[in-house]
Amino acid sequence: MPEPLLTLDTLSKAFGAHQVLDGVDVTINRGEIVGLLGPNGSGKSTLLNAISGFMPPDGGTVAIAGRDITGLPAHRVTQAGLARTFQLPAMPSRMTVRDVLRAADTDAGTARRMLRTPARDSRVDRLLLTFRLSRVADLPASSLSGGQKKLLSVALAMRGAPELLCLDEPTAGVHPELRSEMVSALKAANRQGTTLLVIEHDMLFIRQLCTRCIVLDRGKLIADCAPEELEHNPAVVEAYLGKAIEKGKTAR
Amino acid sequence: MSDFLVHVTSVACLYGILALALNLQMGFTGLVNFGLIALFGCGIYGAAFAHLWGWPPAAGLVLGLVFAVLMGLFFARLGTRMSDDYWGIATLSIAEIMRLVFTNEQALAGGAQGVSGLPVTFAGLGGQAGLARLVLYAVLLLAALWLCQRIARGGFGLSMKLMREEPQLARALGYDLDRIRRIVMVVSSLMAAIAGFFYAHYLTFVGPEQLLSAETFLIWSMVIIGGVANNWGVVAGAFLMQFALAYVPFIKDWFDLPSDFVAATRLVIVGGGILAFLIWRPKGLFPEKIGGANA
Numbered sequence: 001m002p003e004p005l006l007t008l009d010t011l012s013k014a015f016g017a018h019q020v021l022d023g024v025d026v027t028i029n030r031g032e033i034v035g036l037l038g039p040n041g042s043g044k045s046t047l048l049n050a051i052s053g054f055m056p057p058d059g060g061t062v063a064i065a066g067r068d069i070t071g072l073p074a075h076r077v078t079q080a081g082l083a084r085t086f087q088l089p090a091m092p093s094r095m096t097v098r099d100v101l102r103a104a105d106t107d108a109g110t111a112r113r114m115l116r117t118p119a120r121d122s123r124v125d126r127l128l129l130t131f132r133l134s135r136v137a138d139l140p141a142s143s144l145s146g147g148q149k150k151l152l153s154v155a156l157a158m159r160g161a162p163e164l165l166c167l168d169e170p171t172a173g174v175h176p177e178l179r180s181e182m183v184s185a186l187k188a189a190n191r192q193g194t195t196l197l198v199i200e201h202d203m204l205f206i207r208q209l210c211t212r213c214i215v216l217d218r219g220k221l222i223a224d225c226a227p228e229e230l231e232h233n234p235a236v237v238e239a240y241l242g243k244a245i246e247k248g249k250t251a252r
Numbered sequence: 253m254s255d256f257l258v259h260v261t262s263v264a265c266l267y268g269i270l271a272l273a274l275n276l277q278m279g280f281t282g283l284v285n286f287g288l289i290a291l292f293g294c295g296i297y298g299a300a301f302a303h304l305w306g307w308p309p310a311a312g313l314v315l316g317l318v319f320a321v322l323m324g325l326f327f328a329r330l331g332t333r334m335s336d337d338y339w340g341i342a343t344l345s346i347a348e349i350m351r352l353v354f355t356n357e358q359a360l361a362g363g364a365q366g367v368s369g370l371p372v373t374f375a376g377l378g379g380q381a382g383l384a385r386l387v388l389y390a391v392l393l394l395a396a397l398w399l400c401q402r403i404a405r406g407g408f409g410l411s412m413k414l415m416r417e418e419p420q421l422a423r424a425l426g427y428d429l430d431r432i433r434r435i436v437m438v439v440s441s442l443m444a445a446i447a448g449f450f451y452a453h454y455l456t457f458v459g460p461e462q463l464l465s466a467e468t469f470l471i472w473s474m475v476i477i478g479g480v481a482n483n484w485g486v487v488a489g490a491f492l493m494q495f496a497l498a499y500v501p502f503i504k505d506w507f508d509l510p511s512d513f514v515a516a517t518r519l520v521i522v523g524g525g526i527l528a529f530l531i532w533r534p535k536g537l538f539p540e541k542i543g544g545a546n547a
Contacts, residue, residue: 078425078426083424089421090418091421094481095542096542096543098543099543100414102407103422110408114402114408114435138543156421156425160425160426
């Protein structure tokens with residue numbers, strides 16, 4: 001029996017008169033890998049921001065494992081078991097890659113840890129190896145290429161073994177060779193109990209990774225199906241390619 | 253060691269503690285505090301009130317620390333409601349309000365005349381008192397330096413730097429930025445108040461002109477010139493600035509310049525120093541070490 005992990009109930013968000021999310025209802029079960037698709041401006045990143053506490057929704061609710069987290073600040077949502085990455089990951093210029101990974105230990109921000117020097121962490125070394133960042137581990141994190149920053153942001157999100165990992169275009173700018181390694185790392189995390197929600201435009205990546213896809217268009221959920229069914233779904237085809245013109249009619 | 257050198261070094265030690273406090277806030281955490289002098293003011297007025305009320309000096313220290321914690325928490329609370337630049341202006345305003353209240357409220361602590369006659373530390377040691385005070389201030393400075401180094405290199409230091417550099421990323425990683433701000437403000441406020449308390453019992457006088465915003469900018473110049481987010485650097489900056497300012501009167505005498513020259517030149521050294529370093533050497537004389545957790 002599937003166990004719901006993330007439940008969105010009629011989630012809505014508007015920027016002025018522009019309705020960006022319009023009553024989105026989604027349930028993601030524990031252990032799933034779900035792709036979140038949609039044309040540019042369809043509301044994917046806003047949905048992620050509303051889920052992760054970076055942008056409170058105007059209406060509706062968000063729950064993780066039955067616990068209502070609607071409107072909680074981002075750090076509380078993270079503490080509830082959700083980790084996320086950003087579409088354009090900004091990295092510190094005066095911290096090394098290794099230090100940023102070490103900082104991804106939320107306990108480090110407590111007064112109790114004030115004077116304790118962090119020990120060398122084998123988990124950090126493992127993540128550096130997995131994401132091929134060992135060579136740049138002692139460089140300022142901002143000096144990484146766009147693709148490496150994406151890899152680092154995924155490594156950071158995976159650092160705390162979250163219950164739900166939300167990735168915003170994780171492969172944009174990443175070398176194709178590394179994409180399959182990212183797929184392996186994410187699948188391994190999934191086997192260890194992490195549920196994944198992935199925003200992505202790369203359909204090959206989606207097919208390799210996801211077992212289910214949900215599609216947004218103009219803030220509404222228009223499809224919820226297996227990845228291989230997407231191209232046969234008329235609503236999805238219309239959202240991406242526009243309405244087919246009937247034979248015999250001329251476009252004006 | 254001449255009395256003059258002992259005096260300048262003693263004051264430099266106390267300003268070194270203030271520079272370390274500002275460095276924890278601004279250097280490591282990115283909290284642009286233009287009202288640091290208000291936290292120092294908690295320490296000097298703690299000493300002043302204890303003296304006025306006939307309490308022992310140690311009670312003045314406790315009073316100053318309590319004021320400092322409350323003031324630090326108030327600053328931190330404001331920080332949750334406004335962006336960094338507005339917070340900087342708010343802190344400057346609070347320090348100015350504090351100075352104006354102490355200037356105009358005669359009943360509070362002597363108004364503009366201030367409070368004089370505070371007992372000088374180690375008065376009973378006679379001729380050796382100056383040196384004994386210097387040793388005490390140096391020990392306090394070293395203790396503050398040790399504390400700041402441990403914080404900067406510890407797990408908490410990493411969270412402070414992440415908050416300074418990428419607050420959005422820090423929040424995404426689960427950091428409560430308000431809590432980090434609160435802890436940093438309380439620790440650095442306590443440091444500033446300790447410096448203030450001992451400064452008051454060094455000069456034996458407390459007055460509102462010690463709370464001038466120019467004093468905050470003097471501490472800023474120490475941090476910027478010494479090296480933002482480098483604890484040793486900001487202490488070096490404090491000594492450099494104190495000695496530079498202390499020798500200005502000698503230059504006036506050598507060149508037989510008018511006495512206005514001293515105050516004006518001090519302002520030029522502070523303002524010009526900040527400007528010159530921001531333009532030509534923004535990382536200061538001793539830049540921050542990147543990869544601090546490994547150091």
